[in-house]
Amino acid sequence: xxxxxxxxxxxxxxYEFKIDYLKDxxxxxxxxxxxFLGIQxxxxxxxxxxxxxxxxxxxGILGLLFAIIWYMLGAQDRYLCELYRMQVxxxxxxxxxxxxxxxxxxxKDAPEAKxxxxxxxxxxxxxxxxxxxxxFVPLLMAALWIxxxxxxxxxxx
Numbered sequence: 418x419x420x421x422x423x424x425x426x427x428x429x430x431x432y433e434f435k436i437d438y439l440k441d442x443x444x445x446x447x448x449x450x451x452x453f454l455g456i457q458x459x460x461x462x463x464x465x466x467x468x469x470x471x472x473x474x475x476x477g478i479l480g481l482l483f484a485i486i487w488y489m490l491g492a493q494d495r496y497l498c499e500l501y502r503m504q505v506x507x508x509x510x511x512x513x514x515x516x517x518x519x520x521x522x523x524x525k526d527a528p529e530a531k532x533x534x535x536x537x538x539x540x541x542x543x544x545x546x547x548x549x550x551x552x553f554v555p556l557l558m559a560a561l562w563i564x565x566x567x568x569x570x571x572x573x574x
Contacts, residue, residue, distance in 0.1 A: 428511050428512050428513075432505070432508040432509060435504050436505055438501055439504075439505055442494070442501055443498065443548075445494075446551055449490055449491075449494065450491065453483065453486075453491075453555065457483060457484065457558050460476060460483065464480070473574075474566070477562055477566040478566070480562040480565075481559060484558040484561075484562055485555075485559055488552060488556050488559055490555075491552040492552040494551050494552075495548055495549060495552050499548075
């Protein structure tokens with residue numbers, strides 16, 4: 418039968434495991450973001466800087482396809498990030514330590530954040546937080562590829 422000390426250690430290990438998993442997921446998320454950003458940059462750069470009006474449709478469709486895949490991964494990464502944050506929050510509550518004022522990954526309503534200065538170089542906008550950018554940027558790229566293809570179809574380019 419486990420003692421109270423053993424149970425507390427298991428809870429602390431669980432909390433640490435969840436923190437590590439969140440941290441590792443964020444690292445993987447931004448690695449994927451960077452890969453797809455590089456792919457989009459190569460496709461757009463190849464089209465708009467080196468191409469001479471040939472292969473517009475295949476390149477536009479390829480850019481759109483990669484943007485959609487990027488968006489799907491980014492939106493799922495965002496979902497998992499929120500899920501892992503909730504799991505960290507739950508694990509911090511299970512610890513039952515009243516001295517903990519916030520959990521790792523808590524951003525909204527974190528007591529420590531009230532003392533942060535805000536200005537041109539230090540700010541946060543919940544509507545478009547950094548983890549939401551993982552889905553917003555690819556969605557924006559998909560919209561730009563759609564506009565490009567529509568303008569091409571309509572003969573405006």
